[in-house]
Amino acid sequence: MRNIPAALQAKLESGVTTLCHCWKLTRRDDVVQGFTDHDDDLVIDGVTYRAGTGFISSEATSRFDLSVDGAEIAGALSDDALLDSDLAAGRYDAASVETWLVDWSDVSLRVLTARSTLGEVKREGQAFSAELRGLADSLSQDSGRLFTARCSADLGDAHCRFDLVAGGLQGEGIVTSIESTSTIVADGLDEFDEGVFTGGKLTWIDGANAGLSVEIKEHRMASGHARLSLWQAMPELIASGDTFTVAAGCDKRFVTCRARFNNVINFRGFPQIPGNDFVIASPDAGAGNDGGSMAG
Incomplete structure (x- = not known):
């Protein structure tokens, strides 16, 4: 239940027109930005809510599966507010959004009307629109572990513990040349065998893509230099001299976990689970049909 200040309730009942909407965006990297549909900037609790960004919102409706249908915010891209490159880089993915109804003549009179997260973002020219997903939307999402033969952890994470x-199996390199938008040649990784970083992760330390990570498709050695092919092109151009860290990859098979990493105790797959061939197999009159290793 919303707690509406008495003074604000009185203004709502009187039909005054000193109300506006404010949106507070908090990215996963803890960057906080404020926007408002008022015609002047507002400062609330130390956050400046910028005007002139063209921010508008639609009404939200809920469907029976608890997901949000039709709720979105729209606005303009600008150098001092929202950058197209930041959206493309995924810096706003799953950002939390607070929607406030505010009396711009006295910003202490305000009420929180919704909490949500950013969903799909569409860009067209210098404009954008973003889907807002309410808190109930998480209840309609699949969750929990999957029963698969391969490990569900990523090498080195809290579940893997390696x-x-x-x-x-972690190194730091520097770009010496760029072969394509998704292939680089680097120094600093000469001590590692070819293929160590295949399937691993590259994280940029500096340059236009600083802080972003990408999966490594292939790690090869050529003329004493590491050649790294990335699964996708970075949102910003890579330049010679950009530095990065790399972490080794894993194919998530039980045999690899045992032989290469000696980390079977933390393996999070189910290597004995029957495969598709076993599931669809039919009895064979010439076989023992005793269940084999699956007998119990």
Whole structure:
């Protein structure tokens, strides 16, 4: 239940027109931005809500599956507010959004009307629109672990628990040349065998893509230099001299976990689960049909 200040309630009942909407966006990297549909900037609790960004919102409706249908915000891209490159880089993916109804003549009179997260973002020229997904939307999402033969963890994460640094499987490199938008040649990784970083992760330290990560498609050695092919092109141009860190990859098979990383105790797959061939197999009159290793 919303707690509406008495003074604001009185203004709502009187039909005054000193009300506006404010949106507070908090990205996953903790960057906070404020926007308003008022004609002047507003400062609330130390956050400046910028006017002149063209921000508008639509009404939200809910469907029976608890997801949000038709709720969105729209606005303009600008150098001092929202950058197209930031949207393309995914910096606003799943950002939290607070929607406030505010009396611009006295910003202490305000009420929180909705909490949501940014969903799909569409861009067209210098304009954008973003889907808002309400809190109930998470209830309609699939969650939990999947029963698969391969491990569900990523090498070195909290579930895998393998120490990449102690294992000598993390390095730092510098770009020496760019072969394509998704292929680079780098120095600093000569001590690592070819293929160590295939399926691993590259994270940019500096340059236009600083802070962004991408999966490595292939790691090869050529003329004493590491050649890294990325699964996707970066949103900004890569330049010679850009530095990065790389972490080794894993094909998530049980045999790899045992032989290469000696980390079977933390394997999060189900290597004994029957495959598709077993599931669709039919009895064979010439076979023992005793269940084999699956007998119990």
